Amino acid sequence: MLDTRTASPALATPAAVGRRLGNELLEPLHLVAYMSDEPNEALQALGYEGYWPGYFAARSAPLGRVPAEVVDALFYNFAPGEVAACIPACWDVATPEAALEAHRQGCVAALRRVLGDLADTPAVARAADLAIRAAMDAPMEGRILYAALRSLPVPDEPLTRLWHAATLLREHRGNGHVVALVSEGIDGQEAHVLQALDWGMAPADYGRLDPLTPAQLDAVVDGLRKRGLVDAEGKFTPAGRETRNRIEALTDALAAPAYDCLQPHEIDQLTADLEPLVERIATAGY
Known part of the structure; x- marks a missing residue:
């Protein structure tokens, strides 16, 4: 179990470590992929037209040629x-x-473009080494997409290794998040509605719900309302807020074991090395 006795007070529990490192500091390194032109252009050079065919090909590629039903479930x-x-x-x-x-x-x-002069610093190399240790030490049981990614070779180049580690840990956390959603009986479209409400948005304004017709979206929200999770005004009820909080707490708890292999001073070092990178990503508007 992770020894946090000498770690930063802000990272006093394993769940706090998992949230700070995985959700706040490593995930932004991975998410640049979804908000940049370079990955799309590389996939379009292979012949993919538009965004989504390349997205589904690239993200599901570690699984091999599995049916759509498998990818949909994962x-x-x-x-x-x-x-x-x-x-x-x-x-x-x-x-x-x-x-x-x-x-x-x-x-x-x-x-590399977003980080600029930070991309080849010793901090990136240190962060890559620590992050890949966590990424390769996390439990695999029940985490199929993470397990598929973990079967891939670990890159040597530091920035590529750091991105690979961030991707592994992001999908590890995501697999755990699915477990948390399933445990609360929340399906994929309901999860989007809860996320929108948590961000203070109307579900109709939340982009990932765009594929639904207005009637389909109304049915999703109405289903949550009938279960007492959303009120007549389309906002969280106390029960809905508690459900959302339980989902996030379980997600944090399931992500935490990935970082058990790191000592408190290593957690502090990884945090210190990642913070300037994430600040640069945020400054760039990502």
Whole structure:
């Protein structure tokens, strides 16, 4: 078990460590991929047209040529038909191996552009070494997408290794988040509604709910209302807020064991090395 006795007071529990490192400091390094041109351009160079075919090809590539139903179950929160519109047709364009490599190169190129002079510092190399230890030490049981990623070779180049570690830990946390959602009986579209409400947004304004028709979205919100999670004004009830909090708490708890292999001084070092990178990413508008 992680010894936090000498760690920063802000990271006094394993769950706090998991949230700070995984959700706040490592995930932004991974998410640059979804907000940059370079990964999309690399996938489009293979022949993928538009955003989503390349997305589904690249993210599911570690699994191999599995059916759309498997990807839909693992990714969890896509609207009916979204996955099947791209899988298996995406494998007529390029192999999983080609999609994976193109995406990786594009993501690292985007991260290098955003980080600028920070990309080749000793801090990146230190962070990569510590993060990959956590990424390769996390429990695999029940985490299928994470396990598939962990079967891939670990890159040597420091920035690429750091991105790979961030991706592993992001999907590890995401697999645990699906477990938390399932435990509360919240399906993928309901999860989007709860996220929108947590951010103070109307569900109709939340982009990931765009594939739903107004009638479909109304049905999702009405289902949450009938269960006492959303009120007549479309906001959280106390029970809804408690449900959301339980989901997040369990997600944090399930993510925490990944960092048990790091000593308190290593957690502090990793935090210190990642903070300037995340600040640069935020300054760049990501």
